[in-house]
Structures are given as C-alpha cells and as structure tokens.
Amino acid sequence: MGKKTSIIIINYKTPQLTINCIDSLYTYEDQTDFEIILLDNGSMDGSVLLFKDKFPKIKLIDAGKNHGFAAGNNIAVKEAIGEYLLFINSDTILTGSVLKDIEATMEYADVGIAAPRLLNMDKSIQESVYKFPTLWRAFCESFFLSTLFPKNKWVGDYRKFAYNKKRVVDFASGACLLIKRDLFNSLNGFDERFFMYAEETDLAFRLHKKGYRTYFLPVGDIIHLGGASGVGNNAFKEQFCLSKVLYYKKHYGAVGLKLFLVMQIMGFIIRNSILIFMGKKEKIAFNRKVIRFYAKSFFK
Numbered sequence: 001m002g003k004k005t006s007i008i009i010i011n012y013k014t015p016q017l018t019i020n021c022i023d024s025l026y027t028y029e030d031q032t033d034f035e036i037i038l039l040d041n042g043s044m045d046g047s048v049l050l051f052k053d054k055f056p057k058i059k060l061i062d063a064g065k066n067h068g069f070a071a072g073n074n075i076a077v078k079e080a081i082g083e084y085l086l087f088i089n090s091d092t093i094l095t096g097s098v099l100k101d102i103e104a105t106m107e108y109a110d111v112g113i114a115a116p117r118l119l120n121m122d123k124s125i126q127e128s129v130y131k132f133p134t135l136w137r138a139f140c141e142s143f144f145l146s147t148l149f150p151k152n153k154w155v156g157d158y159r160k161f162a163y164n165k166k167r168v169v170d171f172a173s174g175a176c177l178l179i180k181r182d183l184f185n186s187l188n189g190f191d192e193r194f195f196m197y198a199e200e201t202d203l204a205f206r207l208h209k210k211g212y213r214t215y216f217l218p219v220g221d222i223i224h225l226g227g228a229s230g231v232g233n234n235a236f237k238e239q240f241c242l243s244k245v246l247y248y249k250k251h252y253g254a255v256g257l258k259l260f261l262v263m264q265i266m267g268f269i270i271r272n273s274i275l276i277f278m279g280k281k282e283k284i285a286f287n288r289k290v291i292r293f294y295a296k297s298f299f300k
Helices: 015-027 047-054 069-077 098-105 135-142 181-186 199-209 234-278 281-298
Strands: 003-011 034-040 059-062 082-088 092-094 111-119 167-169 176-180 213-224
Touching: 003 015, 003 069, 003 098, 015 034, 015 047, 015 092, 034 047, 034 069, 034 082, 047 059, 069 181, 069 199, 082 098, 082 181, 098 111, 098 176, 098 213, 111 199, 135 234, 176 181, 199 213, 199 234, 234 281
Parallel strands: 003 034, 003 082, 034 059, 111 213
Antiparallel strands: 082 176, 092 213, 111 176, 167 213
16 A cells, blocks of 8 residues: 655664654654655664664665665665655654645645755754855855855855745755655666765756756754764765765766866865964864865866
C-alpha cells in the first residue's frame, strides 16, 4: 500500500540527534500518511543496532560505508513508495504542522521543491534561502558588493529576505526539502559527484531549467541545529570548497570555472589582508589553505 510521503534521513555518527528527529516526526504522525527511511552512512558506532531496536517500524538501511549525502539519499529513495519525498537532516526537530502544510503546496503545477522555514535553537529565524551561484554572484561576494549593498537587486542576495511570506526562491537549504518522487527520479536524483554540499543547489538548478520552481513556505517550524555532523570542522569546509568547484565546472564549463577561481583567490587574499590587522590567526591559516586549494584547481 502506498504512502503519501517517504521521509528520508541520513545518519552519520549522530545517533541521539537522529533519534530526537524521528521522535519529533512521530509526534505529528496524524498529519499525513508517511513512512520513514533511515540510512546509516557507515557510522560504525552501533547506531544501526540502536535504531533497529528503538524504531522497528522504519525502513533501516545499513550502507556499510560513508557514501556521502547525495549518494546516500539516492540509495534510500530506491526503497521509497511515497508520492512525495521529504529529505530531512538528522539534526532537525519538528515543532508544528510542517508535513501537512508543505504537502498542500505540491498541488501547484510549477512546484519543484517546497521548503519550510527553519529556526535556530533559540527560535530565531535561520537563513535558509539563497540565490543560484553565478559568475556575477561570485564577483559580488568576492569583492564585498553583496555585503555593502544587501538590498540592491543587482548585487544583493536574500540576507534581507522576509521569512513571513510564501515566495519563489532560487534554492533552499537541504535541511528539509519536499519533492515529488517521480520528478526526483526523472532527474536521476542527486548528482553523486557532490559528496556533500551543493547537491541541493544543483538539483534546484536542474529543476529550474526544466521550468520548475522552489517555493519557500513560512510554515512549520523546524528547528535546525546546523550541521552537527561537521559544520565548523575544517575538513567539512574544505569539502564545501570542493563542491563549489564541481558546481561551477558542471554548469559554467572550464572557462567559467577558471574565472570563478580567480575571483575567489583574489577575494580571499583581500580577506586575509584584513584579518592580519584583526589578529584572526585561525581564520588566516584556513583561508590560506583555501587559496592553495583554489590555485591547484586552477592549474589542473
């Protein structure tokens, strides 16, 4: 028997957060008919046995190794039977009628992705919508134009976004996204070359080119702890840089990538010059690593 929504969660060494997330989902299980598919991405910490014992109703997949976020989700989707797919991070907690509200939005013909509002732990609104990466945007960000003129429609971004209105956006945070399963499969899912980061950007951009849109919905809300699996860790920041390189190479070609890299290198050199005066040694050291990485990517 089919389900309305297949909720897909990837766990990687965050068992308690994942348990909290699933518990919050079951708190609102009267909202809609859903199934939960949990994939453990090679945690090797006893998480699988813990989940098997605590949540006998869920579909549990032991991936055996860390396939990355994109590939892990694609593996889980193969087990899905829902009309919709809800990709939700393990470090999220539902606090309201999110499922019912975002499912209702999928009735619009041009909806590719529906994304609810995210909150920080203190219930303040979390930045979660963004504009597509372009060479112009890279220029504006590298040379501080987006920061200096945030409200300017040509150089600004969504930093002044009104999170109390439904609105079409370029793309939204991958912490919680709803998409029709048939539509997701028609695109062959997430591009698995993105091990982590930018996979949702790439998916939204491919949908955009086919005439579908990403809708931000001021509903819910969902508390997002913000990357308990690694945000703030330099290794994850390096992965973010790699994903940006892959994105620009895929969508803007070799020449576009080189232009992006030149702008990024110049931007980070300027930032480091400022940081030297501020005495931010840790940030300076990391920025130097980014500059070296982008320089190596330029000459590949």
